[in-house]
Amino acid sequence: MESQEIELITQKLALQNAYKYGKAPQAGAVMGKLLGTHPELKAQAKELMPIISKVLSDVGKMSPEDVKSKLQSIAPELIEELHVKREARKGLPELDISNVKPGQKVTLRIAPNPNGPPSLGNARGIIVNYEYARMYDGVFIMRFDDTDPSIKRPMLEAYQWYVDQAKWLGCPPDKVVIASDRIPLYYEYAEKLIDMGKAYVCFCDHDSFKALKDKGEPCPHRNASPEENMKNWKAMLNGDFEEKVVLRIKTDIRHKDPAMRDWVAFRIVREPHPRTDDKYLVWPMLDFESAMEDHFQGVTHIIRGKDLMKTADKQRYVYEYLGWEYPHVNHWGRVRLLGFGKFSTSVMKKGIEAGEYTGWDDPHLPTVAALKRRGIEPEAIKNVMVNMGVTETDIEFSMDTLYAENRKIVDPRANRYFFVKDPVPLKVNGAPQTTAKAPLHPLHHERGFREICVCDDPTILVTLEDKGQTKVGDILRLKDLFNVRVMSLEPFEAEYIGNDLAVLKQGAKIIHWAPTDGFTVRVLGPEGEFHGVAEQGIHNELNNVVQFERFAFCRIDSINGVIVAYYTHP
Structure with a gap:
């Protein structure tokens, strides 16, 4: 050039x-x-x-x-x-990029354990890290911390779920890294630390080591020579020891915080891994694996929960021993999700296995898959998470906030239809054969109109709730159809009294309705299941979010036989 x-x-x-x-x-x-x-x-x-x-x-x-x-x-x-x-980046504070060297890109990562699909909490991490990477023309990495084959056992499907759902959120990773593919690399650096006298094989059981650690005293194996530790390390790899044997990183055994004292870097796990089967018996702990990968991938900035503040202090020992520079760290507070109760991946998994939930996309669950199926737009999730910002203050997050953001997006798009929950028949005596004509959207008449025929049957369907609020003699305006006067409640009958809108000035109540030849609909939502009847045009809305008038926005999920809709929000 x-x-x-x-x-x-x-x-x-x-x-x-x-x-x-x-x-x-x-x-x-x-x-x-x-x-x-x-x-x-x-x-x-x-x-x-x-x-x-x-x-x-x-x-x-x-x-x-x-x-x-x-x-x-x-x-x-x-x-x-x-x-x-x-x-x-509205809502996201600037990063301190003083640690980024010439030619180096700002690099951030999300590091999930793939023991289930991403939740709404994981979505926050995906979105914020992606947005920061985009803000600085940087790199966004998705790294799977899957080195715990026993306690947080990975699910093979979850790896792809994370990638696909990150893409759906509009946050495609620039790079995907799987820790279980890189075990030999971690072994290499474990051996470097052993050779340097900075790591040792410990044979103490948990309680014995804790008693010594709490007193600030070294365990009997701490001062073994690098040669002896290397021999014992190889024996660990060969499966010669029981599971209590671990490799520890030497720190300050008298550190004021006992959690910092000689932490575990590797342990023996005999349970097969879903991806690597029984190829490895010795697995890195998260503190070690994460420290390695943040360096190998050139991560410049880490955003993690404030409950993990000690993680950096632990990992800095390894970085200092190896002459590496630690990334900049930002912490954020916990987010308490209101409206869902307390859910964890393990709780959700047990509920699915017990048949309490239909799957990971059950509308009762706070997973990205469930929100997607309900018709929540990725743009709404992204806007809410970005506007939430990055602060160490704990946050209470109401789903109403997400619903309000989503409503801005779907309201202009969603076609309107009548849906009658808990339908009861209303016979209209003297009703003419007619066709109701209602706009698909009240503000976009260019989309066309729904035509609902009331031709061969003088009976229509109204909600049980509306019937319960009606008295004999009441005048009702059947929306976009005609006016009736209630004659009796049992049987529920009315008489046709014309189509003059002047009745509204006289206090007539507008109610919605459905024809008797409409489609049976099941609406599945976080608050339960609803049953009703909708007008026939709904059959053309598969996978779309519509507004059932006076009920809610819903996404039409299937149209085979009984129509199944997922409750989006009010």
């Missing part, structure tokens, strides 16, 4: 940086962006500095107005890019 072309690209990036932050750009930031977008220039890094220095000197003398005007004239798309990013 010619120097003039390099100078022009550098000028654009420097102007964008100055426009974004309102101050003179830093050489490191511009160099990093330049090499990140044009990695072929890495070989010319030394030659780039004079060019960058000249450009920065020129840009540094410009006023904010001049910066904007110049950038608008030579690269307006970079202004638009910033506007898009600002909109995407």
Whole structure:
């Protein structure tokens, strides 16, 4: 690439940086962006500095107005890019990227254990980490921490569920890493630490080690030589020891926090792994595996729960021993999900196995799959999670917040239909043969109209609730049809009294209805199951979210025989 072309690209990036932050750009930031977008220039890094220095000197003398005007004239798309990013990150504070070196990309990761599908809580991690990666033109990694084949046993289907549902949320990972594929790499670094005298094989049972640890005293095996520890390590790998034998990382045995003292890095697990079967007997603990992968994958920023604050302190011992730089860490508080009760993956799994739930997408469950099936839009989930931000304060999250966001999206799209819950027949004496004509959407008549024939049967269906609130003599307006006067409740009968809308000024109540030849519908929702009848046009709405008037938004899930709909929200 010619120097003039390099100078022009550098000028654009420097102007964008100055426009974004309102101050003179830093050489490191511009160099990093330049090499990140044009990695072929890495070989010319030394030659780039004079060019960058000249450009920065020129840009540094410009006023904010001049910066904007110049950038608008030579690269307006970079202004638009910033506007898009600002909109995407509404609610997300800026990251401290001072640890990002020239040529290095801001890299974040989500690290689920694939022992079930992603929940709404996992969605927060996926969305926030993805949005930060996008904000800084960085990398978003999905890493499966699946090295616990016993307590949190992975599900083979869950790996793909996470990838697919991240894509559905609009957050496709740039890279997918599976820890159980990389066990030999962890062994390699365990042996490096053993050789350095920073790790040792411990034969103490749990209670014995805890008693010593709590007193700040070393266990009898702590001072074994690297040669002896390596011998014992190999014996662990060969399956020669019982499961109480572990590999520990040496820390400060008198650390003020007992949890920091000589933590376990590897343990023996004889239960086969769903992916690797019995290929490995010695498995890394999460603190060790996660520490390794954050370094190997070049993770620059970690966002984790504040309940894991000690994790970084543990892992920094390993990073210090190996001469590595630890990523920047942000912590966020717990989110208490109101309206669902307390659910964990294990609780949900037991409920499914016991037949309490139909599957992971049962509407009673707070999984991404369940929300998708109910008709919650990924954009709504993303907006709510981004606006929630990143704060160490614990948050109570009401599903009503998500419903309100989703309603903004689906309300303009959803066609309207009559649905009568708990239907009861109302015979209308003297009713003419007619066809009701109602818009598919009250604000979008261009979509067309539903035509509901009341032709051969003077009987229609209304809700049991409406009947219960009706008295003899009441005048009712059957929406988009005609007016009736109630003559008796048992049997439930009325008489036709015309179609004059003036009855509304006289206090007539508007109720919705359904024809007797409508479709039987089951509505499945988190609050239970509802049964009713809907007009026939619903048959054309498979997989769409519709609004059952005066009831709720629902997604039509199947149309074979009885129509099954999933309750979305009010």
